[in-house]
Amino acid sequence: MPGLRLLLVIIVSAALIVADQQFDRLAPVRSTLATGLTPVYWLGNAPYQFSDWVAGLFTTREDVKQENEDLKARLLILERRALKYAALASENNELRRLMNSSELLDDRVIVSEVVSVSPDPYSHEIIINKGRSDGLQVGQAILDAHGLMGQVVQTSQVTSRVLLVSDSSHAVPVEVVRNGLRAILLGTGDSGTLDLVHVPDTADIREGDLLVSSGLGGRFPRGYPVAEVSLINKEPGEPFVSIRARPKAQLNQSRLVLVVFPPKGGPRPEPVASDSEQEGQG
Amino acid sequence: MLSVISYPIFVLSVIASLVLSISLFPVGWFEFRPEWLGLIVFYWTFRAPAQFGVLFAWCLGLLLDVLEATPLGVNALGMALIAFLVLTIHQRLRMYPWPQQCLMVFLLLGINQMLVHFLKQVFGGEDAGFSYLWPALTSALIWPVFSILMDNINRKLG
Numbered sequence: 001m002p003g004l005r006l007l008l009v010i011i012v013s014a015a016l017i018v019a020d021q022q023f024d025r026l027a028p029v030r031s032t033l034a035t036g037l038t039p040v041y042w043l044g045n046a047p048y049q050f051s052d053w054v055a056g057l058f059t060t061r062e063d064v065k066q067e068n069e070d071l072k073a074r075l076l077i078l079e080r081r082a083l084k085y086a087a088l089a090s091e092n093n094e095l096r097r098l099m100n101s102s103e104l105l106d107d108r109v110i111v112s113e114v115v116s117v118s119p120d121p122y123s124h125e126i127i128i129n130k131g132r133s134d135g136l137q138v139g140q141a142i143l144d145a146h147g148l149m150g151q152v153v154q155t156s157q158v159t160s161r162v163l164l165v166s167d168s169s170h171a172v173p174v175e176v177v178r179n180g181l182r183a184i185l186l187g188t189g190d191s192g193t194l195d196l197v198h199v200p201d202t203a204d205i206r207e208g209d210l211l212v213s214s215g216l217g218g219r220f221p222r223g224y225p226v227a228e229v230s231l232i233n234k235e236p237g238e239p240f241v242s243i244r245a246r247p248k249a250q251l252n253q254s255r256l257v258l259v260v261f262p263p264k265g266g267p268r269p270e271p272v273a274s275d276s277e278q279e280g281q282g
Numbered sequence: 283m284l285s286v287i288s289y290p291i292f293v294l295s296v297i298a299s300l301v302l303s304i305s306l307f308p309v310g311w312f313e314f315r316p317e318w319l320g321l322i323v324f325y326w327t328f329r330a331p332a333q334f335g336v337l338f339a340w341c342l343g344l345l346l347d348v349l350e351a352t353p354l355g356v357n358a359l360g361m362a363l364i365a366f367l368v369l370t371i372h373q374r375l376r377m378y379p380w381p382q383q384c385l386m387v388f389l390l391l392g393i394n395q396m397l398v399h400f401l402k403q404v405f406g407g408e409d410a411g412f413s414y415l416w417p418a419l420t421s422a423l424i425w426p427v428f429s430i431l432m433d434n435i436n437r438k439l440g
Contacts, residue, residue, distance in 0.1 A: 002370070003366075005335065009336055010362075013358055013359040014355070016353075016354045016355035016358070017353050017354065017356060017359075020354045020355065021405055033345065033348040037345060037348055037349060039297075040297065040300045040349070041304070044301045044305030116304050119349065121312035
């Protein structure tokens with residue numbers, strides 16, 4: 001009897017795996033199950049929230065005062081920068097308007113919290129506490145305070161799964177801030193290093209160069225810092241240089257992340273649609 | 283074999299194992315985390331082979347697939363395989379002393395891990411040598427503690 005059941009289960013599993021992997025038909029099923037499993041995510045995150053709360057109980061008044069003052073000082077610096085930024089942004093938009101470019105720089109973001117990391121040690125994924133009910137869609141970019149973290153790959157009603165830039169299956173189109181040199185940045189499966197591939201050995205690139213998302217491919221918004229070139233290795237005889245970069249985002253530390261919504265009328269996060277749009281623009 | 287099966291305990295143990303599968307383990311040591319859901323399936327099919335079996339293990343595996351974002355059906359198949367193997371050997375397993383039981387846990391969970399790892403690789407996962415077998419080893423090491431604890435809870439509340 002168990003043998004018969006095992007046979008049945010093997011057939012059903014094979015059908016499920018093929019339907020999921022080859023034809024991508026099971027996204028609604030997975031999303032429904034994930035919504036049902038929300039209490040599990042919540043329980044998994046509860047101990048950390050509890051320890052945060054306990055730690056909050058035992059901070060002294062002096063510490064809080066000190067922190068408050070530090071934050072005020074930091075706010076002042078950032079406000080000054082924001083003042084300059086507002087002027088620059090309006091100037092930039094003006095210039096773009098003069099050049100008849102329809103794309104204006106304004107991205108809407110919402111703040112979200114990391115509730116869990118992927119239990120699989122070989123995949124770099126995190127789970128955040130915003131989902132379809134907050135308007136999230138597959139393909140949206142995720143940032144932290146320092147740079148690009150990754151993109152949404154699955155959504156349920158109240159949580160979403162984010163693939164980090166360091167995952168070995170992830171790639172971001174980037175450009176060097178200094179001279180606009182374009183390249184593709186691949187994840188390596190190690191959260192501290194990324195690979196910049198297919199850069200010819202005559203290209204003008206140096207250690208310390210900042211790489212920002214180029215917006216080509218239509219998936220990531222333009223101009224967010226992604227990584228910093230940390231090591232360049234020129235092998236004589238090889239057509240391409242091997243370049244390592246360090247991600248700017250704190251991939252395994254950040255607890256608060258920003259979800260970027262694409263500007264209205266801009267490229268949709270759907271890869272096929274954006275490709276055709278880009279051909280249209282180019 | 284247990285004389286009474288407490289279904290609330292069963293439900294709680296499943297929820298606890300799902301929570302433990304995604305949380306409460308030091309980040310960076312994820313490689314060594316015991317396969318909690320595998321242990322739960324092993325324990326319940328071993329203790330109550332008449333009530334729990336292949337189909338039920340498959341359903342639990344499906345939940346793990348959703349949590350781990352593996353293709354739906356991969357972990358489900360692995361869990362069903364554990365349940366099937368336990369069902370075929372549970373009478374002999376009962377006679378075994380602790381070390382031999384631990385060995386069986388290691389073998390069965392190892393088979394599960396191998397199957398899951400193989401399927402993941404077919405769909406383009408990365409290869410990390412034999413380190414995918416660590417969960418089977420750590421599960422086998424905590425099996426005596428785990429099983430005595432579960433037995434006690436069952437006896438008190440069942």
